[in-house]
Amino acid sequence: AQTVTQSQPEMSVQEAETVTLSCTYDTSESNYYLFWYKQPPSRQMILVIRQEAYKQQNATENRFSVNFQKAAKSFSLKISDSQLGDTAMYFCAFTSINSGYALNFGKGTSLLVTP
Amino acid sequence: NAGVMQNPRHLVRRRGQEARLRCSPMKGHSHVYWYRQLPEEGLKFMVYLQKENIIDESGMPKERFSAEFPKEGPSILRIQQVVRGDSAAYFCASSDGGTSGANVLTFGAGSRLTVL
Numbered sequence: 154a155q156t157v158t159q160s161q162p163e164m165s166v167q168e169a170e171t172v173t174l175s176c177t178y179d180t181s182e183s184n185y186y187l188f189w190y191k192q193p194p195s196r197q198m199i200l201v202i203r204q205e206a207y208k209q210q211n212a213t214e215n216r217f218s219v220n221f222q223k224a225a226k227s228f229s230l231k232i233s234d235s236q237l238g239d240t241a242m243y244f245c246a247f248t249s250i251n252s253g254y255a256l257n258f259g260k261g262t263s264l265l266v267t268p
Numbered sequence: 269n270a271g272v273m274q275n276p277r278h279l280v281r282r283r284g285q286e287a288r289l290r291c292s293p294m295k296g297h298s299h300v301y302w303y304r305q306l307p308e309e310g311l312k313f314m315v316y317l318q319k320e321n322i323i324d325e326s327g328m329p330k331e332r333f334s335a336e337f338p339k340e341g342p343s344i345l346r347i348q349q350v351v352r353g354d355s356a357a358y359f360c361a362s363s364d365g366g367t368s369g370a371n372v373l374t375f376g377a378g379s380r381l382t383v384l
Contacts (some may be wrong), residue, residue: 186371196357198311198375244310253324254363254371255301258310 176245272376293362
């Protein structure tokens with residue numbers, strides 16, 4: 154079974170600064186997908202960014218980028234120019250065809266952006 | 269496109285009653301996933317369904333919980349004889365099964381169940 158570990162329960166960053174959230178995972182599969190989801194106080198789950206394991210290039214979405222290290226099984230999220238609206242829980246997730254594409258989530262990192 | 273619709277948003281039940289949570293997937297999506305989120309925790313997979321079929325129910329408790337996704341109508345997560353430990357947010361997600369590339373799940377806003 155795949156496990157997803159987020160070792161930072163809480164983090165804080167000042168507005169306009171950069172913050173990196175860590176995620177590691179364990180799998181024996183070679184083809185899979187990794188995601189970061191954001192859950193603001195409204196509790197809606199919002200897709201932030203995704204990465205296909207077969208792609209070496211790190212995914213980017215505006216201020217959000219990932220550092221995907223396949224050999225190390227690491228998938229960190231970098232948020233640049235942090236904004237107050239980025240305050241949320243951030244969940245790292247793993248999926249593959251072997252799991253029917255059901256997402257396996259980490260426990261989350263609570264990010265607080267301060268003025 | 270209304271997205272994934274879940275109702276009710278909030279449901280209160282007394283111990284021993286039944287809870288029914290409904291999920292209408294996004295238009296064009298035939299794959300539905302149910303997740304449970306306990307307070308201060310991440311989402312835990314419960315069940316994966318396609319139209320009229322349960323594909324994977326490895327995350328479902330063996331007793332009192334059931335799910336269906338009929339040919340017509342929404343997917344239903346049913347919890348019989350609820351107990352206080354069932355209090356949680358239940359999220360539904362849908363996808364097109366990867367026909368448009370990576371199987372990206374779109375989530376509903378969740379249904380919060382409170383058992384008194």
